[in-house]
Amino acid sequence: MVDDKNRRTSRTSIADTMRSTEGLLRQGGRDLLLAFYTALRSLKLYPLENDQAQRALDGIDSTAATLLRMEDELEIRVSGDFLFVNGTRLRLDLDNYASFSHVLGILRQCGIGIVRVDEGADRREWQVFISLLLSFAARELTPNKLYELQQKLLQANVTHISVEPPVESDQELEAEERAKEVAKRTYERSVAVTREVVNSVRMGRSASVKKVKRAVQTIVDQVLSNETSLMGLTTLRDYDEYTFTHSVNVCIFSVAIGKRLGLSKLQLYDLGLAALFHDVGKSRVPLEILNKQGPLDENEWRIMQAHPWLGVLTLFGLRGYGEIPYRGLIVAYEHHMKTDLTGYPKSLRPRKLSVFSKIVAVADSFDAATTRRAYQSVPIQPDQVLKEMWTNPRRGLDPVLVKAMINLLGIYPVGTCVVLDTYEVGIVHAANPDLTQLHRPLVRIVLSPEGAVLRPGPVVNLAETNSDGSYRRTIVKVTDPARYGINPADYFV
Numbered sequence: 301m302v303d304d305k306n307r308r309t310s311r312t313s314i315a316d317t318m319r320s321t322e323g324l325l326r327q328g329g330r331d332l333l334l335a336f337y338t339a340l341r342s343l344k345l346y347p348l349e350n351d352q353a354q355r356a357l358d359g360i361d362s363t364a365a366t367l368l369r370m371e372d373e374l375e376i377r378v379s380g381d382f383l384f385v386n387g388t389r390l391r392l393d394l395d396n397y398a399s400f401s402h403v404l405g406i407l408r409q410c411g412i413g414i415v416r417v418d419e420g421a422d423r424r425e426w427q428v429f430i431s432l433l434l435s436f437a438a439r440e441l442t443p444n445k446l447y448e449l450q451q452k453l454l455q456a457n458v459t460h461i462s463v464e465p466p467v468e469s470d471q472e473l474e475a476e477e478r479a480k481e482v483a484k485r486t487y488e489r490s491v492a493v494t495r496e497v498v499n500s501v502r503m504g505r506s507a508s509v510k511k512v513k514r515a516v517q518t519i520v521d522q523v524l525s526n527e528t529s530l531m532g533l534t535t536l537r538d539y540d541e542y543t544f545t546h547s548v549n550v551c552i553f554s555v556a557i558g559k560r561l562g563l564s565k566l567q568l569y570d571l572g573l574a575a576l577f578h579d580v581g582k583s584r585v586p587l588e589i590l591n592k593q594g595p596l597d598e599n600e601w602r603i604m605q606a607h608p609w610l611g612v613l614t615l616f617g618l619r620g621y622g623e624i625p626y627r628g629l630i631v632a633y634e635h636h637m638k639t640d641l642t643g644y645p646k647s648l649r650p651r652k653l654s655v656f657s658k659i660v661a662v663a664d665s666f667d668a669a670t671t672r673r674a675y676q677s678v679p680i681q682p683d684q685v686l687k688e689m690w691t692n693p694r695r696g697l698d699p700v701l702v703k704a705m706i707n708l709l710g711i712y713p714v715g716t717c718v719v720l721d722t723y724e725v726g727i728v729h730a731a732n733p734d735l736t737q738l739h740r741p742l743v744r745i746v747l748s749p750e751g752a753v754l755r756p757g758p759v760v761n762l763a764e765t766n767s768d769g770s771y772r773r774t775i776v777k778v779t780d781p782a783r784y785g786i787n788p789a790d791y792f793v
């Protein structure tokens with residue numbers, strides 16, 4: 301009985317304390333807001349030496365310090381039309397309406413969702429912070445504004461006051477995460493069904509194509525709705541799974557090129573299936589030859605070069621292929637022939653390659669050259685591959701289709717690691733949607749100028765200019781991401 305009473309008393313006192321803390325916080329929060337507002341107004345209206353400006357800085361510094369002593373941490377958060385201080389929503393009333401909306405406006409104008417103040421913040425940091433807020437708020441809101449503000453704070457050695465993006469962007473982030481998840485599942489599924497078919501053929505078992513067809517349809521649907529997520533995954537180049545990831549990558553690239561050429565969805569299904577199966581003949585090439593380290597001898601080459609027509613035979617034998625897989629057969633047969641017919645198999649009569657074969661040949665060349673494989677320990681940088689495909693006539697590729705591929709990937713394909721003139725390092729995130737800006741892709745910053753790893757950093761558009769018309773960021777060179785310990789695939793998974 302006594303115990304019960306005690307428990308009740310202690311419960312009441314905890315609730316009381318919580319209520320009073322909340323009350324104090326609300327009052328402290330309002331004081332902070334007012335001090336913040338006064339500082340913003342004073343530094344805008346008066347020179348720094350002015351008494352009013354100095355008093356306002358004293359005010360914000362001491363109000364924040366008081367709150368920090370009480371709470372150990374201090375966080376001002378914008379959420380919708382509300383301001384929260386350490387999770388407590390500030391009540392808006394007539395007295396604080398002006399300060400409230402002014403502070404809210406300035407934070408929004410700078411793209412800020414959270415201001416975090418740590419113990420140790422001093423008057424100097426407050427002065428720099430408030431001045432930067434004023435100058436940034438006056439500028440147009442761009443996607444990189446917050447990042448630039450963060451950089452400026454670091455450069456000015458403001459380490460106890462930091463800013464973060466709004467919580468609302470959580471939703472967008474979630475949508476992006478979801479798209480990535482879906483893309484990843486599609487990719488993994490496609491690799492798995494390809495593996496299943498190839499292994500069945502290798503074991504001499506019949507294989508069902510239904511699942512592969514479904515996988516291809518999913519790829520097409522996704523390339524049509526959200527190209528970037530799936531294209532990003534082609535940078536995942538798993539050495540052990542090369543045979544399968546290569547087929548899936550060639551399928552994704554081919555479908556994306558086909559989309560650019562305006563093919564219908566049904567045509568894209570056909571193209572995707574043909575692309576996925578272009579190397580299916582390799583499942584009849586002995587593994588020792590397929591995975592051989594070092595150059596192949598003449599006999600081995602002969603066997604390797606048989607894979608196009610072995611592919612035709614294999615496709616004939618597949619169960620459930622439906623109507624005649626005519627286009628698939630042609631692609632398997634023609635994809636190494638080259639437009640001038642100098643490739644293999646040798647053609648006895650002049651012939652025109654089907655457009656599907658030419659598309660797959662372009663996708664195939666690109667993926668093969670950018671992948672690390674048994675006989676190619678260092679992959680060539682993607683931008684160099686595209687350049688070579690474009691300029692070397694011996695490649696025997698259709699220039700119009702190479703151009704389509706360049707338009708698709710940009711001159712710097714997704715996943716390329718680039719060094720910028722701002723000393724930042726980035727990973728190409730997507731081609732610039734503006735086709736006149738192919739040399740200025742969208743880039744995710746992964747290393748700050750100081751070398752700090754950003755995970756994930758902001759995506760910036762290299763076509764963005766300063767007020768004087770000069771570009772904000774320009775690619776200085778393409779680099780090997782391994783040199784910076786970066787794995788581009790990490791940023792797409």
Ligand SMILES: [Fe+2]
Nearest residue numbers: 578579635636
């Ligand atoms: Fe091939």
Ligand SMILES: [Fe+2]
Nearest residue numbers: 546578579664
């Ligand atoms: Fe291939």
